[in-house]
Amino acid sequence: MSDGDAGRESILLFLVQITARVVGFLGLVYFARVIPQSELGIYFLFFLVIQVSTMVGNLGMGQALVRRIGEGERQSELFTVALTVIGSVSLLATAAFYLFKPTISEYIGATVPGLLAIATATWLVADLVIKTLQAEDRVLASGLLQLLQDVVRVGAGVGFITYGFGPVGLMYGVIIGFTATFVVGLPLSNLSVAIPAKSDFERVFSISRYTMFFGPTNFIYFWLDTFLIGVFLTKAAVSSYEVAWQTTRVLIIATMAINTTIFPKISRWASNGDYEEIERIVPGSIIFGLIFPLPGLVGLTVLNEDILRLIYRPEYVEAAIPMAILAGYMAVESVQRVGNSILTGMDRADVPFRSRLVGVTLAIVLNLVLIPTYGLVGAAVATFSSKLLDTLYQWISIGGLLDLSLPIKSVSWQLISATVMGLSVASLTTVLAPLTLPTLFAIVFTGAGIYAVLVLLDPDIRQVVDQYLPVSLPAV
Numbered sequence: 293m294s295d296g297d298a299g300r301e302s303i304l305l306f307l308v309q310i311t312a313r314v315v316g317f318l319g320l321v322y323f324a325r326v327i328p329q330s331e332l333g334i335y336f337l338f339f340l341v342i343q344v345s346t347m348v349g350n351l352g353m354g355q356a357l358v359r360r361i362g363e364g365e366r367q368s369e370l371f372t373v374a375l376t377v378i379g380s381v382s383l384l385a386t387a388a389f390y391l392f393k394p395t396i397s398e399y400i401g402a403t404v405p406g407l408l409a410i411a412t413a414t415w416l417v418a419d420l421v422i423k424t425l426q427a428e429d430r431v432l433a434s435g436l437l438q439l440l441q442d443v444v445r446v447g448a449g450v451g452f453i454t455y456g457f458g459p460v461g462l463m464y465g466v467i468i469g470f471t472a473t474f475v476v477g478l479p480l481s482n483l484s485v486a487i488p489a490k491s492d493f494e495r496v497f498s499i500s501r502y503t504m505f506f507g508p509t510n511f512i513y514f515w516l517d518t519f520l521i522g523v524f525l526t527k528a529a530v531s532s533y534e535v536a537w538q539t540t541r542v543l544i545i546a547t548m549a550i551n552t553t554i555f556p557k558i559s560r561w562a563s564n565g566d567y568e569e570i571e572r573i574v575p576g577s578i579i580f581g582l583i584f585p586l587p588g589l590v591g592l593t594v595l596n597e598d599i600l601r602l603i604y605r606p607e608y609v610e611a612a613i614p615m616a617i618l619a620g621y622m623a624v625e626s627v628q629r630v631g632n633s634i635l636t637g638m639d640r641a642d643v644p645f646r647s648r649l650v651g652v653t654l655a656i657v658l659n660l661v662l663i664p665t666y667g668l669v670g671a672a673v674a675t676f677s678s679k680l681l682d683t684l685y686q687w688i689s690i691g692g693l694l695d696l697s698l699p700i701k702s703v704s705w706q707l708i709s710a711t712v713m714g715l716s717v718a719s720l721t722t723v724l725a726p727l728t729l730p731t732l733f734a735i736v737f738t739g740a741g742i743y744a745v746l747v748l749l750d751p752d753i754r755q756v757v758d759q760y761l762p763v764s765l766p767a768v
Contacts (some may be wrong), residue, residue, distance in 0.1 A: 306545060308435040312442040313542040320444035320538050322521035323462065324531070324604045326453060333527030334401040335459040336534045338408070338451070339466065340515050340522070341396060345385045345412040350378065350419065367427075368486035373493050374420055375585045382413035401527060407463050414470035428482060429557075437477045445469030512652040512678075518673035520663050532608050533668050536615035539599070543588040543622040544581075544629070558637030567694060570634060575699040576756045577630050579706075585623035586706050587743045590696035591736070592619040594721065610668065617672035621679055628683040629741045631690055643689045651682030709746035713739045 323332060363645040386409035389396065397403040418441065425434040448468045452461025518537070522530050592599070598610040635643045655678035662670025690696065717739040726733050748754045 305432055308432070308439050309545045310542070311438040312435075313545055315439070315442045315446055316538070316659050317542060318660055319442075319449060320535065321603055323453070324535055324608070327459065327462075329531045329605075329607055330526070331459050333522075333530040333534075335462045336518065336530050337400045337522050337527070338402065338404065338411075338459070338463055340518055341400060342408055342411040342415060342466075342517075345388075345408070346415045346419070350381075350416060352585075364761040366486075366488075368483045369488040370495065371420075371424055371481075371483040372486050373488045374424075375417075376488075378416040378420055380407075382416060385409060385412045399522065404460070404463060407460075407467065411467050411470065414467055414474070418470040418477070421474045421481065424481050424483060425477065430480070433480055437473050440476060441469045441473040441564065444472040460570035471512070506653050512655050516655060516659055517663070517675050520659050521671055523665050525667060528607070529610075529668060532611040533614060533671065535600070535604055536611035536668075536672075537616055537657075540588070540592065540615060540618045540622050543585040543619060544626050545584065556635060562638040570638070571694050571696055574630065574634065574694075574696055575702075576759065578627060579699050579702050579753055579756045580731075581626040581630055581705055582623065582703060583747070583753075585619070585626045586703075587710040587713055587740070587747075589616075589619040590710040591739055592718060593617050594714050594717050595732070595735070598721070598727050598732055602727065602732050614668040614672035617669070617676050621676045621682065624676070624679050624683050628679065628686060631683065631686040634690055634694070635686060638693065640689075640693065644686055647682045647685035647689070648683055651678045653679040654681055655697065657695045667747065699752065702750055702756075705750040705753065706747055709743050713743040714747055716742050 389405040389408045393405045422434045445465045449462045449465030491697050593616040596615050600608040634646050660672030662674050720735045
């Protein structure tokens with residue numbers, strides 16, 4: 293696949309994923325407005341528990357499957373290996389939910405072991421189907437499945453809330469969304485169930501013995517802070533922090549799209565020894581991956597309180613500073629995801645394994661120390677600091693494996709453009725204060741326009757964006 297084809301596939305996937313994020317964001321806004329803050333916290337803690345069970349229970353099958361199926365040998369047998377593993381894990385998770393029902397129910401604030409078990413199983417199967425399509429290099433189909441999942445989840449959740457189900461209705465929506473994903477997705481794959489050999493298990497586990505650690509470390513990065521907020525603080529605080537988290541996650545959509553597209557290609561290039569191809573595609577991936585996180589970081593720092601107060605509800609303003617810090621986390625996460633795709637695709641999953649050991653150790657220590665004292669701000673600082681250390685470790689290692697030319701000039705221009713945008717937004721905020729929802733959106737669109745005009749003045753950035761857009765940019 294040519295650069296142009298890869299770029300257009302990435303932008304189409306980006307458009308699909310941004311649509312999914314918009315659907316999820318609108319759902320979050322609606323749920324935050326109609327469900328009391330403490331009750332919404334019950335749903336977030338339910339989601340946290342199934343997130344833990346699926347991240348741990350996945351055992352690294354997803355990335356291992358993409359890597360091995362991409363080699364083109366015994367693909368159906370490898371798929372069956374993964375299906376067997378997650379089926380066994382689902383049974384173990386179900387037993388654990390019922391065995392520890394009193395403790396889990398007290399933590400969540402609701403007794404729902406059956407829903408936890410069903411949600412875990414359906415999530416694992418849905419994720420396996422999506423990863424299988426990615427392994428077959430059908431990343432756009434996998435993106436459309438994720439969009440379907442969000443649309444069904446939000447739509448079902450709204451329906452159940454309308455009929456008075458409260459946070460339990462959101463739990464039903466999650467399960468229905470996952471179920472729709474694998475029911476629709478399974479027929480799209482060319483793979484089927486086949487009897488695997490011992491060697492097939494060995495091939496998968498030779499990768500997953502490292503990538504299985506990604507799940508628990510992802511939990512620590514994305515959910516340990518929320519988990520400990522649920523332990524040390526209140527369910528209302530959980531809601532505020534999760535609203536901040538979910539708002540910032542839209543910033544890494546471009547990185548998610550391009551990583552999903554290039555990871556199978558990196559795997560093939562590495563298998564063929566074409567390391568020059570990997571080196572060539574990395575600078576553009578970094579530039580495109582940061583095209584949204586950097587202005588997002590600046591914009592959320594300036595408008596954090598107004599966004600939480602006007603889009604959600606005034607009680608969520610307590611998460612204003614954490615949201616700005618988490619936006620910084622997303623900028624670092626964008627760079628880290630590119631590095632992780634490079635290393636895993638090159639069959640060097642041992643490097644992110646070690647880097648995450650370092651990062652999660654710091655995350656655990658800092659969260660335990662900072663949350664009881666500094667609350668939500670402490671949680672955000674702990675999570676950001678650990679991710680930064682993890683990312684630096686990975687990229688230092690990549691520098692020893694590849695001869696890379698990092699796009700320092702272009703990234704610097706992105707920062708300058710974002711800073712000018714931020715100053716303009718701050719000025720408009722002062723002039724138009726107090727803000728209303730219409731004026732907030734007007735300021736956001738104005739800031740986005742300023743950033744777009746400035747950032748595209750850099751020829752390298754313009755070339756990358758033009759490559760990844762389905763239509764050409766107008767000449768300047």
